[in-house]
Amino acid sequence: MSKDIYALAEHRQGEMRDVTFEILTKAKILAKETGGSTVAVILGSGIDNLAESLKSYADKVVYIENDKLGHFHSEYYQEALKSLFEERKPFLMVMGHTSVAYELAPSLALKLDIPVITGCIDFRIDGSSVYSVNSVYGGKVNAEYSFNSENGGIVTILAGSMPAEEGGLSGELEKVSFSFDLEFEDKIFLQFVEAVAGEIDITQAEKIISIGRGIKEEENLAMIQELADSIGGVVACSRPIVDAGWLPKSRQVGSSGKTVKPKLYIAIGISGDFQHLMGMRNADTIIAINKDPNAPIFGAADYGIVDDLFKVVPALKDKVAELK
């Protein structure tokens, strides 16, 4: 077994994704501890430039070029990575906990007969063991999982849970040729489908009043709209509000919605799950209204009110009217 830490570089539509630099940073820190190398792995077609751009983040950039890897397809990725893994036996492979990893990591681990921990927010290595920190129960509890990585292992980290630092390395490029014996005709990528643009672009708004499942009923949205009107902001929301069909997808804040950076973000009846925080934690001023004092949103907010939103929102509307 080597001591090397591999990181799977993620790219989409010709661009490297931010999470790649986060996991490479983590891989570099760990490789120092294990005494191994940091190896970036990138798969695709026509990716010379992308592979090149990883050189300062890794001791080695292994890149596998093949037409069949032109678009992410878990079966082709799995074949290629399995063969790479078996040949080089890295100590650990790190991936972002992204739509790529959802589709790939569990089945690749099974195929290789190695352990996998998905969705962690941090992890460490101790000898041949890997210990993770996972945020569970909607962010209210942490869990520590472990596995023995003697024969290798896979860890996927939530995007945005680690800082990405400048690389400072000067890795060599190694192109690996790989050909597929199999065609996966039972599962075919057809096309990308863009999200429908909304009538309001919340990413441009300076003030956002955002609502979550705490609003209970669709009728109650009117109250939030009134508050937003009085403050001069727009109404956005967490995912369950969109799932219920109460607001269009274009108003959703979070990892699968929009990332916003307004001057003001008021989160009302939103628990503050990681996936939501990802989309709003860089707002200048964050105010949270939630009846649960332990809601994770208070960890991201600057100011908070622990109370029933149905009492606070009307009162706040009145106070705003008084002070304006």
Place this chain on the structure above:
Amino acid sequence: MDSIVCIKRVPETAEATLKIDSSNLKLDEENLVFSINEADNYALEQALLLQEEFGGDVTIVSVGPEKTDEIIRMALAKGATSGIRITPSNLEELDPASIAKLIADEVKDLDYDLIFTGCIASDDGFSQVGVTLAEMLGINHISMAVEMEAEEETAKINRELEGGLMEKFEVKYPAVITIQTGINEPRYASILGIKRAGSKELKVVEASEAKAEKVKLEKIYFPPPGKMAEIFEGGPAETSGKVAEVLKTKGLL
């Protein structure tokens, strides 16, 4: 078209005050309400919609304690055909691969076109069981489905990517599809459905000690206190007054 739906019984934690059991391995369950995992409710609905369109059976499978019967019965009340509850003696030691293995052993000889799971369980948040199950059964999988157009032998599925982007795949059955929330509008059970559910088949598999796979839960704990908002004290009039003042001082009104 026959489907299997994997559902998990999970605690509702968003509004609950949580306590950790003295084992430090699980929550104190005393004051917790349990229900079907959110994404699994959408997975169930997807199977029921296909049943309405194409006919066939919907089989519910869940690995969990005896009380899991409640969520299985509710799925039967909504229209599923029959249920299977798998209860191994060492439930708490099992990682997602072990859970998937128990399900795979139970369903591998059933007739099915599609297996639906949720894309993620709200308790552990792993997003593993569906894809692992597909690999164990040697069939295709598509994860994070947010739109689905099914035909007799294939389906076109939009997978959710980050930032609202989707990618469309075509997949041939048999396949595992992991369902993301929002793909449909889950129904409620009717009174008649609830009455009928009582007489539907619910098979119980008391698995002896299941093989625990490679990942071990060491402990659970409350996250160390980090940065915390300044919390305004008082009744709604006072607290909202303070927020309004903050807005005014910062020029946000």
